Amino acid sequence: MTILAPSLLAADFSRLGEMVKEVEKAGAQWLHLDIMDGHFVPNISFGAGIVKNLRPISRLFFDVHLMIAEPEKYLNDFKNAGADLICFHYEAAKAPVVLLQTIAALGLKAGISVKPNTPCQRLAELLPYCDLVLVMSVEPGFGGQSFMTEMLDKVKWLKKMKQAKGYRYQIEIDGGINRETAVQAVAAGAEVLVAGTAVFGAQDIGAEVAYYTGL
Ligand code: DX5
Numbered sequence: 001m002t003i004l005a006p007s008l009l010a011a012d013f014s015r016l017g018e019m020v021k022e023v024e025k026a027g028a029q030w031l032h033l034d035i036m037d038g039h040f041v042p043n044i045s046f047g048a049g050i051v052k053n054l055r056p057i058s059r060l061f062f063d064v065h066l067m068i069a070e071p072e073k074y075l076n077d078f079k080n081a082g083a084d085l086i087c088f089h090y091e092a093a094k095a096p097v098v099l100l101q102t103i104a105a106l107g108l109k110a111g112i113s114v115k116p117n118t119p120c121q122r123l124a125e126l127l128p129y130c131d132l133v134l135v136m137s138v139e140p141g142f143g144g145q146s147f148m149t150e151m152l153d154k155v156k157w158l159k160k161m162k163q164a165k166g167y168r169y170q171i172e173i174d175g176g177i178n179r180e181t182a183v184q185a186v187a188a189g190a191e192v193l194v195a196g197t198a199v200f201g202a203q204d205i206g207a208e209v210a211y212y213t214g215l
């Protein structure tokens, strides 16, 4: 079964709680929380306060995707807000191994993400420390963009490395996931699908959740 992490960025922010409950009831396992600072990416989303407010209403696994500069400054905030996993960007990290170890020491799962122009091979030394590797299949910053098919090669490489070395990380893909690209991503080795527009923009959210989790 594929893990679906609906991205809250595409939800109606006036009804956040209801929307989280709806995807949870429909069978989504994770909730993807996109944190943007207007600096690492050219957009601002929301911060730890929203995560903290959602925590008591949901049992979903909170997958926090930090698209921010100086991620080391905010790990405690997101831990205290109720994150289950914190994923930061390789491009924003001065000492990625230390960051991964710090997140683990907080008792959380630790993830790292790469932008489309960053080769995955740069992560080679870091892979033993990762619980999750997030492949961006769009330029981070906005929902509703088109899937970059070339990024499937990164997913395949990560799958190969995982099998060859026995690493524990889960492979997640984020950006432009729809019914067609999801099939390609899962075939390449993706285990966690992030989907914003495809889930929260759908007429029948429950049907979409059932489709993606059933892949
Ligand atoms: C983009 C975010 C994504 C985004 C995905 O920077 O990391 O999680 O919400 O949105 P869709 O699924 O609409 O491409």
Ligand code: ZN
Binding pocket: 007, 032, 033, 034, 065, 174, 194
């Ligand atoms: Zn994301």
